[in-house]
Amino acid sequence: MARVGTISTPHGEIQTPTFIPVGTKATVKSVLPEAMRELGSQAILANAYHLYLQPGPDILDEAGGVAKFMNWNGPTVTDSGGFQVLSLGVGFKKVLAMNADTFRADDVIADNKERLAHVDDEGVTFKSHLDGSMHRFTPEISMQIQHKIGADIMFAFDECTTLHNTRGYQKKALARTHAWAIRCLDEHKRLTELRHNKPYQALFGVIQGAQYEDLRRQAAQELGAMESSGIQFDGFGIGGALDKDSLGTIVKWVNEELPVNKPKHLLGIGAPEDLFVGVENGIDTFDCVLASRIARTSAVYTMQGRFNVSNGPHRREFIPIDENCDCYTCQNYTRAYLNHLFRAKEMAAATLATIHNERFIVRLVDQMRAALMDGTFQELKKEFLGRYQHKSGQATD
Numbered sequence: 001m002a003r004v005g006t007i008s009t010p011h012g013e014i015q016t017p018t019f020i021p022v023g024t025k026a027t028v029k030s031v032l033p034e035a036m037r038e039l040g041s042q043a044i045l046a047n048a049y050h051l052y053l054q055p056g057p058d059i060l061d062e063a064g065g066v067a068k069f070m071n072w073n074g075p076t077v078t079d080s081g082g083f084q085v086l087s088l089g090v091g092f093k094k095v096l097a098m099n100a101d102t103f104r105a106d107d108v109i110a111d112n113k114e115r116l117a118h119v120d121d122e123g124v125t126f127k128s129h130l131d132g133s134m135h136r137f138t139p140e141i142s143m144q145i146q147h148k149i150g151a152d153i154m155f156a157f158d159e160c161t162t163l164h165n166t167r168g169y170q171k172k173a174l175a176r177t178h179a180w181a182i183r184c185l186d187e188h189k190r191l192t193e194l195r196h197n198k199p200y201q202a203l204f205g206v207i208q209g210a211q212y213e214d215l216r217r218q219a220a221q222e223l224g225a226m227e228s229s230g231i232q233f234d235g236f237g238i239g240g241a242l243d244k245d246s247l248g249t250i251v252k253w254v255n256e257e258l259p260v261n262k263p264k265h266l267l268g269i270g271a272p273e274d275l276f277v278g279v280e281n282g283i284d285t286f287d288c289v290l291a292s293r294i295a296r297t298s299a300v301y302t303m304q305g306r307f308n309v310s311n312g313p314h315r316r317e318f319i320p321i322d323e324n325c326d327c328y329t330c331q332n333y334t335r336a337y338l339n340h341l342f343r344a345k346e347m348a349a350a351t352l353a354t355i356h357n358e359r360f361i362v363r364l365v366d367q368m369r370a371a372l373m374d375g376t377f378q379e380l381k382k383e384f385l386g387r388y389q390h391k392s393g394q395a396t397d
């Protein structure tokens with residue numbers, strides 16, 4: 001189901017498949033937008049929840065939108081805030097492909113437990129992770145926030161469940177997500193007309209349904225055909241609970257049902273082996289915090305696997321992180337220097353490691369795109385995964 005394509009936005013084109021780095025609070029931590037452009041990032045994804053709390057959507061609106069605000073000369077994306085309001089403080093991992101056994105049961109919906117988020121049919125009430133103040137998101141509020149943030153691509157507000165929620169709860173959450181999807185389309189239509197002088201913002205629906213084939217297919221059919229206020233979704237995100245082992249199967253079910261001519265985004269997935277699985281099953285765009293988050297802990301990618309550059313053995317290695325990498329860091333700095341920066345707790349450590357990891361992931365998906373056009377995708381996959389897993393011995397996160 002793999003494919004190549006182009007997504008056109010008011011701020012430029014996105015050649016797909018591609019990886020979209022995450023700039024949670026309108027910045028990719030420790031790296032300037034100029035460097036993100038230079039390393040090949042075609043777009044940046046920011047989080048509506050974080051920008052809502054700080055600096056607030058009105059500031060972004062007054063600035064002329066998130067791209068202009070952060071001096072990013074290209075397309076931008078925001079998520080709906082749904083994942084963050086439900087996950088922060090309740091033990092969700094921020095990377096959504098995971099092994100089922102690493103997950104605590106009923107994190108979100110357990111009763112009799114201090115929770116930071118409460119879901120009802122109208123929306124979600126949650127506590128700010130910054131100051132403990134109470135807030136409420138509804139589909140309408142999420143749309144209003146995302147319109148003010150002004151990204152080219154937005155996501156509908158959905159309820160994100162976990163793998164351990166019961167099937168009964170998954171069904172209930174799915175019905176709620178679909179009712180919210182209609183409300184998002186209605187509010188999006190209203191705001192698009194109200195703000196007709198602003199660049200067009202596309203709205204993607206989010207497919208939930210956890211690990212259940214019938215629920216995933218049903219969700220994809222319903223959202224794929226959904227129409228309200230005379231409009232449909234411009235594309236789709238595949239979200240929620242995704243067991244790493246069944247990632248490809250779930251993506252395949254969904255993409256067999258969704259309209260072929262619209263973009264498909266896999267939310268929160270970014271480990272190298274998962275990217276191959278996603279592309280293979282028809283995903284056009286990815287976003288993930290993994291590359292930058294692990295960089296700040298000194299974990300760096302190479303074609304042979306991941307390693308921690310701050311570990312002892314690298315102290316006297318006067319060679320790049322990866323001999324085959326064309327990033328700014330590998331062109332100019334050694335493992336020994338990064339080892340020193342991390343041990344000395346210097347800020348440049350995060351900057352240099354993040355530039356390398358983001359380049360590595362962006363380039364990997366670029367290579368998949370080129371391989372799809374050459375008809376050599378399977379060779380690339382086999383070659384990469386053979387080498388990557390062989391040496392690292394741990395390819396999962």
Ligand SMILES: [Zn+2]
Pocket residue numbers: 321322325326327328329330331355356357359
């Ligand atoms: Zn590099």
